[in-house]
Amino acid sequence: METRELEKILKDHTAGLREELIRERRTSGGNQLPRVSIITPSFNQGRFIERTIVSILNQDWPNLEYIIVDGCSTDETVNVIKKYEEHIAWWVSEPDKGQTDAILKGLSRATGEFVTWVCSDDVLFPGAVRTMVEALIKDSSAGIVYGATAFIDENDRVIKVLSYRDMTLHSLLYEKHSTIAQPSSLMRRSVYEASGGLDPSLSYTMDYDLWIKLLKISKAVNLGDVVLSGYRLHDVSKTVGSYRKMALEKIAVNRRHTGDWMNKVIYSHYWYIVEDWFRGIRRKWRKE
Numbered sequence: 001m002e003t004r005e006l007e008k009i010l011k012d013h014t015a016g017l018r019e020e021l022i023r024e025r026r027t028s029g030g031n032q033l034p035r036v037s038i039i040t041p042s043f044n045q046g047r048f049i050e051r052t053i054v055s056i057l058n059q060d061w062p063n064l065e066y067i068i069v070d071g072c073s074t075d076e077t078v079n080v081i082k083k084y085e086e087h088i089a090w091w092v093s094e095p096d097k098g099q100t101d102a103i104l105k106g107l108s109r110a111t112g113e114f115v116t117w118v119c120s121d122d123v124l125f126p127g128a129v130r131t132m133v134e135a136l137i138k139d140s141s142a143g144i145v146y147g148a149t150a151f152i153d154e155n156d157r158v159i160k161v162l163s164y165r166d167m168t169l170h171s172l173l174y175e176k177h178s179t180i181a182q183p184s185s186l187m188r189r190s191v192y193e194a195s196g197g198l199d200p201s202l203s204y205t206m207d208y209d210l211w212i213k214l215l216k217i218s219k220a221v222n223l224g225d226v227v228l229s230g231y232r233l234h235d236v237s238k239t240v241g242s243y244r245k246m247a248l249e250k251i252a253v254n255r256r257h258t259g260d261w262m263n264k265v266i267y268s269h270y271w272y273i274v275e276d277w278f279r280g281i282r283r284k285w286r287k288e
Helices: 003-013 019-027 049-057 077-083 099-109 128-138 169-174 189-195 206-215 243-258 264-287
Strands: 036-042 064-070 090-093 114-117 142-152 158-162 185-188 219-232
Touching: 003 049, 003 142, 003 158, 036 049, 036 099, 036 128, 049 064, 049 077, 064 077, 064 099, 077 090, 099 114, 099 206, 114 128, 114 189, 128 142, 128 185, 128 219, 142 189, 142 206, 169 206, 169 243, 169 264, 185 189, 189 206, 206 219, 206 243, 243 264
Parallel strands: 036 064, 036 114, 064 090, 142 219
Antiparallel strands: 114 185, 142 158, 142 185
């Protein structure tokens, strides 16, 4: 799909609530279908969170449970949440210990057979939930399904689109670029719980650790080029702003699961830290 077409789809999808979908969710008897619980951890993303909320509430899956866990935001976030609270199963704004803690808090409230989280600066494309649920229903041996993602900027312009090769336990542990974009994924709750779930001590690579644990006991379904989410890159996003910490944490997680002092994943992430250091030096020189 062309970049401009994706941008138009996303713009239309997040322009406002589709009231007909909301009415259908309330009256169609959707409780006969498996429930999907989506958690949004949030902190001071007021300029983006409305697009996140609308992109989730506009999903066409009738039995949808939406939970928002905010960490006492000081911007407009809470006012935005209140605007949509009648459509939100549960939300709270209170101090927490970070993103992983917020997700765990939301999961403890969730009642869905299928679960995921979508951060407060990311978005889901239309039909994403239905597509992922139907894939997991079709393959009862799978614990997680995932697809492609569109990396977007602050104004929803598509930077690039990535689809992912098949994610296996071996690729996660021993190959570079083996992870997926988390918002383009959905898990079977029973498998999530059997895996041991999210590690609350992790701040950056809790999803990488979780994928490893999931694939030790189940398999993944790859939807290929189907774009399911918009993954936002901006100056204060964790992905952009904390690369060194993220890389070091991923090295530690990999070593925990492999027992290796060095392998391709560990080596590549040390090298990424070096590259990031050189980028910082170049930026400093340009400013001077």
